[in-house]
Amino acid sequence: MGATIRDVARDAGVSVATVSRLINRTGRVRDDTARRVQAAIDRLGFRPNAIGRTLSTARTRTLGVVIPSLSNPVFAEAVAGITTEAKAQGYTLMFTSTEYASAEEQPLVGALLDYQVEGLILTVADAADSPVLDRLDHDAVPYVLIYNQPTERGRPTVTVDNVTAGREVAGMLVDLGHERLAMVSGRLAASDRARARRDGFVAEATARGLPPPRVLEVDFVDLDADAALAPLIADRATAPTALFCSNDLLAISVIGALGRLGLGVPGDVSVIGFDGIAVGAQLHPTLATVTQPSREMGRVATTRLLARLAGEEAAAATLLPHGLRLGESAGPAAKPCPAAPQTPFHHNGRSAS
Amino acid sequence: MGATIRDVARDAGVSVATVSRLINRTGRVRDDTARRVQAAIDRLGFRPNAIGRTLSTARTRTLGVVIPSLSNPVFAEAVAGITTEAKAQGYTLMFTSTEYASAEEQPLVGALLDYQVEGLILTVADAADSPVLDRLDHDAVPYVLIYNQPTERGRPTVTVDNVTAGREVAGMLVDLGHERLAMVSGRLAASDRARARRDGFVAEATARGLPPPRVLEVDFVDLDADAALAPLIADRATAPTALFCSNDLLAISVIGALGRLGLGVPGDVSVIGFDGIAVGAQLHPTLATVTQPSREMGRVATTRLLARLAGEEAAAATLLPHGLRLGESAGPAAKPCPAAPQTPFHHNGRSAS
């Protein structure tokens, strides 16, 4: 299809080395030679073949990205941030997704490595117990995680403080007068961050003197929310009055299911999600949620990875600030204290971690 | 980092040709030789370098993807479909986005071509007038568009029938008793599909005897919907009773703005979007919209591109069926005929195109 560096050299009557020097600005080229070469380049529409270049430089200037799914806006937004930053730094992305099948992580990463990506940005099921990360560590392949929990082994990750955020959610709900809390989560085995959110949530609830909240684990992909929730709320007298969902997409499904099951939100039950996807603010009731700076997380992860490639050392975990967005889907508990309306609740959600 | 084919050959005491034959299943290798080579491969953890392979085969098995933005779920969903299908066919994706800057299309595509992607899937601002597509055509680079309008030059695209869909929206609103229609669209110059939707909408409205609907063009990125809409609805007596928005994200913004401006949806004004992003069904009121099979569009585009790479010819445009989802955000016109409530409206939206 395209012309090669040899074609250009021939056309300009110089050697390939001169052409190479010109296009890479490595080494001096006389002015009139440069003009002749440039003319040949333009005439032939020559663009250097990045593959050929890679083979001799051993540098691809590509990054690999592996996330669970682009259908979840929280990941799409992070990838948007990665894209922006990578582009700005002259890197190109190779992208793929596991569709929440953690067994896919290994082969997909392998495929990207075959293409010699210089580093990877990924979200895995469980950063602390991950064959694919073991292999990356072993092979000294640079990578940065996003969303994943910090690990004892100090794996590099860019995320928010999920435990503290979970605690804040529980605290907020207790402050609103709720006494029967529960959590609805995707498969905990497939999400270290969901576990962290639960841990914080349960810890704070019990610290506030409540019994340990029930945790309902559901299959996030192809979820029948109605069927999953029915048992939880069967007995209205003991049903939770507040539900913490491990992510916004799940929270939205839950609110829909509750409606179909005859429960109003937040009238009968408060619901709060996690992620802060943009659309949550447009729902009615607006979705109460813990916000993560997803786009920024993608940007920062890219910056960190590139710094790493440049030889810089960096801390294991970069914790970005989360926020608590008190949407209409979470409100005061109705039953317990009808005579004591809460004062307007203010919480900026800035954790101190 | 990794072992090369030469390392394997040396370790197994054979030539690189034999190793190559084994890993590619091209040519026969004696059983015991194969075992020895396989053992060496396993011992060294050898994985063929795709870059080296590319250089000699002139095939990368990579596809390039360029879309406006991953922040818009309609594109994220399409890319999810592309990812799935490409993966299934053994192709890897190189991804980038323009963030709605059409001037970026050319350089970004150029960067992907430098990496020798075998073909491209993209959404451009205007398929009929596109420097980047001119160049791809000229260089005979295989590509398939998604979302873009079919062109006279027969550029390959996978989309829905935007004109017919636009007509159906107008027809539906007229059937609901609306007489003052308007459209709110992103920059028409930056979206051939928005123009098509408008054309159908305006044509049908006038065909039904209405004056040509006003078309309000807004800046989709960083939009101040309140300010943009205020003039349109300043005079309640002449303000439109139904608003067709060129995409769902815009429709959601518009509904929010209308609320802040004191207009209820659909009580005071009906709003209908375009795209069918998943979250629309969760809004309150649920979003009336024209649905596109985005994920499927991504899948089909990938299939078509791969067929093209395999040498198959194909029709220029693949039109996938759209649907009309009559959400709560669009309802009967309140004012004109208070005495003639519409019968429940049924419309399956399957166009006959």
Added chain:
DNA sequence: GTGAAAGCGCTAACAC
């Protein structure tokens, strides 16, 4: 069935 060697497009010594 196996090996030797050329070559894919480029960069980087190394000469001149």
Added chain:
DNA sequence: GTGTTAGCGCTTTCAC
């Protein structure tokens, strides 16, 4: 300043 040449990791004739 410029040219020659040896690779980078792989596939693929062509011999044997």
